[in-house]
Amino acid sequence: MYEFEVDFKQYRAEDVPADVQKAFQLNTEVFKDVEAISPLLWEEHCTECAMPGCYSTCDIYEPRKDGKCRRFTHGISKIAAESGMLDYIVKVDFKRWGSLMATSKVGVSDLSLTQSAEKKIQWVEDIARNTPDNWLSIAGRRGISTRLARRYKKGVVEKLLNHSGADASPSHFVLEIFNPSDAVADITFTIRAEGGEKNSFPYQQRLKLPKGFHSEVIEYSEIAGHIDPDEKHFISFVPNQSGEDLQGTSLYFGYLGFVKKPAAENNLVTEKAHAGKTVKVVAWDLDNTLWDGILVEQKDQDSLQLKPDIEHIIKELDRRGIVNSIISKNDHENAMAKLQEFGIDDYFVFPEISWEPKSVAMGQVINNFNVNADTVVFIDDSPFEREEVASQHPLVRVFPETQYQQILNKDEFNPEVSVESGRRREFYKNQKIRNAAKQGFSGAYFDFVRSCEINLNLCSGKVEEIDRIHELIQRTNQMNFSGNRYNKSELQRILQSDEYDTYRLKCDDKFGDYGTVGFCVVENEKPQMIDLAFSCRVQSKRVEHAFIRWLLERYKAAGNDKFLATYNKTEKNTQSGKVFADIGFIEENPGLYSFSLSSLIEDEGLIQISFEG
Structure with a gap:
């Protein structure tokens, strides 16, 4: 419509x-x-x-x-x-x-x-x-x-x-x-x-x-x-x-x-999409798939045995650089203990063992490995579980457990093997450690931002650019941190005054040129950032984080011990204003935030910055 x-x-x-x-x-x-x-x-x-x-x-x-x-x-x-x-x-x-x-x-x-x-x-x-x-x-x-x-x-x-x-x-x-x-x-x-x-x-x-x-x-x-x-x-x-x-x-x-x-139509689309695609991840069910029997129903745990050739298949997939994972409705602690008992627990990365729907678990597996769905295989003995996953992830290749012994002979399970292929599981385990250290930030999105090759080009504000700077200040709500709306004569006075350091921000990435995306005014004696406005075109790209960190380093190098910032919180700029808490500013008074320049100023390494004085 x-x-x-x-x-x-x-x-x-x-x-x-x-x-x-x-x-x-x-x-x-x-x-x-x-x-x-x-x-x-x-x-x-x-x-x-x-x-x-x-x-x-x-x-x-x-x-x-x-x-x-x-x-x-x-x-x-x-x-x-x-x-x-x-x-x-x-x-x-x-x-x-x-x-x-x-x-x-x-x-x-x-x-x-x-x-x-x-x-x-x-x-x-x-x-x-x-x-x-x-x-x-x-x-x-x-x-x-x-x-x-x-x-x-x-x-x-x-x-x-x-x-x-x-x-x-x-x-x-x-x-x-x-x-x-x-x-x-x-x-x-x-x-x-x-x-x-x-x-x-x-x-x-x-x-x-x-x-x-x-x-x-x-x-x-x-x-x-x-x-x-x-x-x-x-x-x-x-x-x-x-x-x-x-x-x-x-x-x-x-x-x-x-x-x-319907699922049947999705499968037709999936077959075309899979043509020539090598498998990167195999997600195994456990009960009656990886082993014979159901873990929670076994009174004699020793009677639970791996299916024939399973250990060999898992290790051979690993050698080929195809990583193994698990999607199973089970108690996580008991299931991992059983895998450890079999001596194969270390071969599984990002296991999803819980009582959630398996389609939800599959979504987590795809996101954790950061791979396309059409490079993932799911093996399960239950027709219901296979169909449930296929309905939500139609590109995932779904196999019944009866076919597990044939997968090593299929073309899609036979990629070119390099020296690093056998280390791929190690790479993903290291990635798991990194993900845990990010404390809630999405590694996938940060990787995307980094891959965009964003360049932030700074220079002092110039009177000849006053039209675009004025336009930016007037139009920006979500990323205007002071709320000031200067007219052109006021703006010209600021640009020509020795009391203020002004910065014009331009941005580009591998997609193209964003043009002028930001303007900042710093009262240089204190120093205090009294105005900062960004175009919403760069919102959530961490540009504001990179720029403010650059300012902190600049004024720290000038011998200052504290940096102040004006931030008048509004309904529209609240989301963007979280940048101050992210970096470590402390609210001294309503609308006034401070950062001790003796503190560590960490660079995320996402944005490349250049400055022309």
């Missing part, structure tokens, strides 16, 4: 190139046997939004019918042309900072119910869009018909997801995009929890789309580790701009959202 309650440019089907329409019409195989889809509401947003304040301070603000900012040149334009799932496609011409975004809990609802609901919604959208009330303002809000339509749509979506209940878990995320340009479209696709622990651990994928049609199917198992079922999530498609003045990209979109397919 798209934001059709707002005004948009009308296109006739004959206005759209035939190859675009045909590509969407023929994309039916990917939706075969879909049982449920996600009722996401895709809307026009701004990556730098600080509404409503930015409506009066931002130079590029352009009002829509409802008073919100126009970030797509012509809105989300609806085109009567069938796609594999919808009876229309849309065209979006991104302007600077434009973002196609949906906000929703992650789930799916019955296909026929959702399609029926959308037809009713379209009727409401048409009325709202064509109601000439953009001149009417009630309590400062324009476009009342559009706002009422949006509220109605959100209510419908909430009812659909609540109706789905426990069956609302998806199997895939599907996206349909056509790039009509000769230039490659460079897009970041992100799913981020609105709050909670998963907020700083988003799912993110860079999409480089050459000219033509692209239909991507992403296994939900790849996304599940980033999802908090109790939180709403921001789901967005944002062009990666290579320069601050770039206006954007034109793209056609069809269906964007989660789907649920």
